[in-house]
Amino acid sequence: MTTLVHIDYPFKGPFGPALTEKxxxxxxxxxxxxxxxxxxxxxxxQQEEAGGVYLFQxxxxxxxxxxxxxxxxxxxxxxxxRARIVKVHSELSDITNAPLSGQTxxxxxx
Numbered sequence: 001m002t003t004l005v006h007i008d009y010p011f012k013g014p015f016g017p018a019l020t021e022k023x024x025x026x027x028x029x030x031x032x033x034x035x036x037x038x039x040x041x042x043x044x045x046q047q048e049e050a051g052g053v054y055l056f057q058x059x060x061x062x063x064x065x066x067x068x069x070x071x072x073x074x075x076x077x078x079x080x081x082r083a084r085i086v087k088v089h090s091e092l093s094d095i096t097n098a099p100l101s102g103q104t105x106x107x108x109x110x
Contacts, residue, residue: 001058001059001087001088001090002037002055002056002057002058002087002088002090002100003055003056003057003058003059003061003062003085003086003087003088004053004054004055004056004062004085004086004087004088005053005054005055005056005062005065005066005083005084005085006051006052006053006054006083006084006086007051007052007053007054007066007069007081007082007083008042008049008050008051008052008081008082009049009050009051009073009078009080009081009082010048010049010078010080011043011048011049011050011051012048013045013048015043015045015050016043016045019041019043019050023041027039027041033061033065034061034064034065035056035057035058035060035061035062035065036054036055036056036061036065037055037056037057037100038054038055038099039052039053039054039055040052040053040054051082055088055100059085059087062085063085066083066085069083070083088100
């Protein structure tokens with residue numbers, strides 16, 4: 001069953017284009033994680049937070065990634081990480097157009 005991981009943590013920046021520049025190689029590395037279908041990167045400059053939402057093929061892969069990720073964060077001095085793993089209800093999510101397959105189609109209203 002597909003599994004969602006949500007992570008956020010205090011982050012003083014950079015945000016926006018500077019965040020892209022700083023973490024592009026990490027994004028490329030993350031894209032190769034076993035079982036990862038996609039990741040949405042999140043940032044909240046006003047609250048000084050960053051994080052992400054990840055979709056994995058199954059709970060085991062999600063758990064392995066989270067353990068690896070938390071280890072990296074702690075070794076970099078970030079200890080206030082909030083993380084949770086939840087299973088995805090595919091049938092209802094399909095009705096509400098969730099991009100669960102890893103293939104995202106964005107329609108413009110222009």
